[in-house]
Amino acid sequence: MDDDLRPIATLLAKPEPPREVELCSRNRLLARMGARPRRRFGWLVPGFGMVAAAVLALVVGVTMVGTTSAPGSGREVLLVAATSAERSPEDPGRYWYTRAEADHSELVMENWVSRDGRRWSRGTPANPDKVGPGHPRPFVMGDVELTWDELQALPADPERLTAWIRDTHEPEDHPAAVEELEDLGVTAADEERSDVVHGLAALITSMPAPSDVRAAAFRALADLPGVESRGAVEGGEALSIPTSWGSEIKLVVDPETSRVSRANVVVGNDGSVLGGRTGYRLTSEWTNQLSR
Amino acid sequence: MTADVGEQVSDAELVAQYRRNSDRFTEVHDRYFRDIYLYVAGRLDTQAAEDIAAETFLLAFDQRDRFDPERGGLRLWLFGIATNLVARHRRKEARHYRALSRMALEPAAEGHENSVVTSVSAQRMQPRLAQALATLSKGERDVLMLVALGQLSYDEVAQALGISPGTVGSRLSRARAKFHAIIDKESVHG
Structure with a gap:
């Protein structure tokens, strides 16, 4: 480089990428390369998980007594949301529309899915158009891919729903991913629990499940140990739901409407997981407009 | 072409490997993530760089069959993809530079600069x-950014x-002229 350009490099230089950032990116690539869609990838990263676990342990240690079902607790918020979900009328819209906007970049992912399962996408490389009309597996829930019809037929009972996800779970089999799991000491039980939590969270966050199935997913989440309320924020109540190995899913849920307006993790329609450090503003609703 | 010959060969080998077995494409990521991230982080910010660097490799994987090792290394190809992705954030990039120009002058962190003299004049600048x-x-x-942040040679920027290399040269001259107009004014009045 010529000397007169050196001050520009100095002015704009940033620190080396944190290890977890590099791993997250690598895991999105792995998902794209055909490893099974694994939300857990983003969550394997030691940097995210361990700090969150340490903080959570402190909080739980101090406030555990008598808070399990107090009004305004995480569990309570989810149970109220379950009732709201159950009461919401079926919407006659033609397309299920989802949108995720990143807080800190201009990344926006949009999807429209018609009732016959055709999908239109707009957005980023993680949300490619080629999962286009006629793609047979339009939804990713935990590590499970679902067709429209399979989604409509999910059990509407919390325990049976959890059991269904657990039974459908398959251990990772992509060689590069298996290697990474082993390196991090992740057990089969860890994997399974993580997939149940991520699956239930995906169900309430972004999927057009029938009202009674959504309600069951809220109740199943409410029954998980360690769900915490972080108080009222814009758009609803902030919740923290621990997954395996110390990481957490953070959601903002409006208990009155049962809509999820924010999350710290979203899944692209190629199955790759985005998130961890940035948050996402979410929209999910029925519409009659294919594009706007 | 001034790039190291050994590096070129290993890139070509890597391409041959991932064409036989696409799992090998993770090696492309492991080799070049850092360079791409730092380039984008310099132009935008670290959070945008997380997304854009990751997307660079997703796009590269999708387009891997179109990559021609004869036309230059993997690194140059990836810088090209990242530069196209940065273009979608032009307003954010402009905001970034305006924010930097308004920044109060803070003392450099200890050990950050090799020379106190350089540090002071660089900060004033x-x-x-x-x-x-x-x-x-x-x-x-x-x-300019591919040269200053990506540390590419003029020929590499062209690739x-x-x-054309001629276009690289003329764009850099124009950029330099704008710089000197502004910086020389500073030395006279500063």
């Missing part, structure tokens, strides 16, 4: 530099962007 960056056209900025 910084708001002006950032102001000058904001005045560049997209083409001038792409070239990464798919333009």
